[in-house]
Amino acid sequence: GAVVSQHPSWVICKSGTSVKIECRSLDFQATTMFWYRQFPKQSLMLMATSNEGSKATYEQGVEKDKFLINHASLTLSTLTVTSAHPEDSSFYICATIPGQNTEAFFGQGTRLTVV
Amino acid sequence: DAKTTQPPSMDCAEGRAANLPCNHSTISGNEYVYWYRQIHSQGPQYIIHGLKNNETNEMASLIITEDRKSSTLILPHATLRDTAVYYCIVRENTDKLIFGTGTRLQVFP
Numbered sequence: 001g002a003v004v005s006q007h008p009s010w011v012i013c014k015s016g017t018s019v020k021i022e023c024r025s026l027d028f029q030a031t032t033m034f035w036y037r038q039f040p041k042q043s044l045m046l047m048a049t050s051n052e053g054s055k056a057t058y059e060q061g062v063e064k065d066k067f068l069i070n071h072a073s074l075t076l077s078t079l080t081v082t083s084a085h086p087e088d089s090s091f092y093i094c095a096t097i098p099g100q101n102t103e104a105f106f107g108q109g110t111r112l113t114v115v
Numbered sequence: 116d117a118k119t120t121q122p123p124s125m126d127c128a129e130g131r132a133a134n135l136p137c138n139h140s141t142i143s144g145n146e147y148v149y150w151y152r153q154i155h156s157q158g159p160q161y162i163i164h165g166l167k168n169n170e171t172n173e174m175a176s177l178i179i180t181e182d183r184k185s186s187t188l189i190l191p192h193a194t195l196r197d198t199a200v201y202y203c204i205v206r207e208n209t210d211k212l213i214f215g216t217g218t219r220l221q222v223f224p
Contacts (some may be wrong), residue, residue: 006158032210038156043202044214095156097210101166103148104212106158 003027006094006107013084013114021079021110023094029094033077034104035069038091052078084114117215118142118205124219127197133190135218137203140184147206148179148190152199153217159202162188193222 003026013019023033031052036044048064050071055075058064068080081088094107120138127133139148147166151159163170163177165186170177176189190197202217 034212036214040156043216044159046211046213049209049211091156095159095212097206097212101147101164103161103164104151104206105161109156109158111156 004030004094004096004105004107006110008110009108011113013112014027014077014115015085016082016083018080018082018110019084021081021092021094021112023077023079023096023107025075026097028098029074030077030098031074032096033071034095035077035079036071036093036095038109044093080089081112084112086114088112089114117213118146118207119203119215121201121203121218122216123216124221126221126223127190127193129195129222129224130192133188133193133197133220133222135188135190135201135203135220136185137187138185139203139205140213142183142205143208144183147175148183148186148210149204149206150175150177150201151204152197152201154202158223160199164206166187194218195222199220 005024007022033050035047038044047062048056048058050069052071056069071077093109095104097104119192149164153159165177174220181185200219204212
């Protein structure tokens with residue numbers, strides 16, 4: 001079946017640095033990718049929606065200059081956490097829905113720890 | 116905001132059926148209901164989805180009321196490995212999946 005490959009699965013970075021998270025759709029094209037963030041013991045919160053070849057749409061309260069999203073091809077979407085701070089430590093997950101009556105395919109998630 | 120409300124937690128005995136309710140009273144006519152579960156902060160695992168008719172697959176059954184304002188996920192024979200947080204989600208017309216708080220299902224021996 002369709003698979004979304006997300007990398008890295010975990011990353012530790014220093015405050016002030018930037019971290020890039022990649023999500024690739026394998027064997028299918030993902031025109032839209034959803035990016036979520038999840039804090040411990042909380043639900044997934046939608047951050048933004050990326051569309052291939054156009055600017056991402058951010059949910060209210062999400063800083064677009066801090067969370068840079070690029071969707072340059074039909075198989076790759078990236079999220080870059082810029083100038084990371086400890087409060088950005090979280091679990092980041094991508095997802096895409098290939099069709100109208102299909103399931104959403106989620107990446108494996110990336111656990112980001114900023115020290 | 117999420118269009119769904121679920122009880123925060125439920126218990127179920129191993130081997131018994133687990134019935135997880137979900138209310139989605141503001142659902143629109145062409146919006147699907149999806150169920151996912153999450154174990155230990157892994158990526159969400161797909162369970163089942165439906166629009167109007169009841170659905171069944173190898174994992175579960177989905178019962179949607181005629182007015183589509185609520186649904187029930189049924190795990191016919193719960194096992195300890197079914198312990199997880201279960202999310203009922205309405206796929207919006209924008210294709211967004213907005214997660215609610217989910218139901219934490221605890222299956223006990």
